[in-house]
Amino acid sequence: MSTVEPLLAALERGGYQRTEPRRLVATMVAQHDGHFTAPELVRESRRRGLPVGRATIFRALDVFLALGLVERLDLPDGEHAYVLCEPTHHHHVVCQRCGRTAEVDDDRGLRTVVQEIEQHTGYAIDTHRVELFGTCPSCQAQEAGPAGRAR
Amino acid sequence: MSTVEPLLAALERGGYQRTEPRRLVATMVAQHDGHFTAPELVRESRRRGLPVGRATIFRALDVFLALGLVERLDLPDGEHAYVLCEPTHHHHVVCQRCGRTAEVDDDRGLRTVVQEIEQHTGYAIDTHRVELFGTCPSCQAQEAGPAGRAR
DNA sequence: GTTTTTGCAAACCATTTGCAGGGTC
């Protein structure tokens, strides 16, 4: 969970207005440390009584996406989710248990693989999407035994 | 473009019935060499006057997916597409121009990268999805000049 | 004859859009 400030600052830097509804969406986004979907935010805003319309949430997410503050993930079941992230990194490891994500900065090995693939296939690759799914350390610990006993 | 036979054979092997509607869907699938979406098949079946209902197409694709005959792709724009593929390979390079795909069998380099990521992040990774987008050789040639002149 | 499949239409749910009113710079 992070703060909203950086998000709002990025809005202004990008030439977007710093409005109340966007601040509310930013707050919800910042409070998730795992991934979340647009409909989830919509439900959450209703539950918490936040004055933001459905369309605004979708539109705000688009803006955040355009600014690179958030990234789109496609979960294994086909759902479209988002994660808050650094504007530079590009891949995520997603925990299938709790939804938490970690960023993967090791682009070096990947870049090599992509080059090899270009040579093998003859395709000129300009973007790639890599999503990794597994279990995060903390969920692994729980699975080993809720009593705290190591596996 | 491939034949329907292998698809139908796989159906039986998997304990599913070899029915007419499924054969029709298999035919459409086999005739695409790029990716396709469920709604696309629905439209195609109507255009060609094939007697298959919408729901049946969705259900047939689910069966093919379960059998590993087809794989699900998430295009950069978020669309859910499918590609016909070998039951063993797992990644695709997708041409953004014509939609054609090539399979990537080089899992070796990737496996190494995944292991490194596991060590860095502490996550236990059990599945990964890799999708590569670019331009296929034949579209590259066209881009260089439709007259056939080499770049 | 029993079990699968199918088709249809309706239901569902995510996402987008038109437009009038409100907020921000």
Place this chain on the structure above:
DNA sequence: GACCCTGCAAATGGTTTGCAAAAAC
């Protein structure tokens, strides 16, 4: 005051489902 942003409600599409009839084993 001009332009950007929002909310609402309706439209749009993809996907699923209930159920009775039809096909397959």
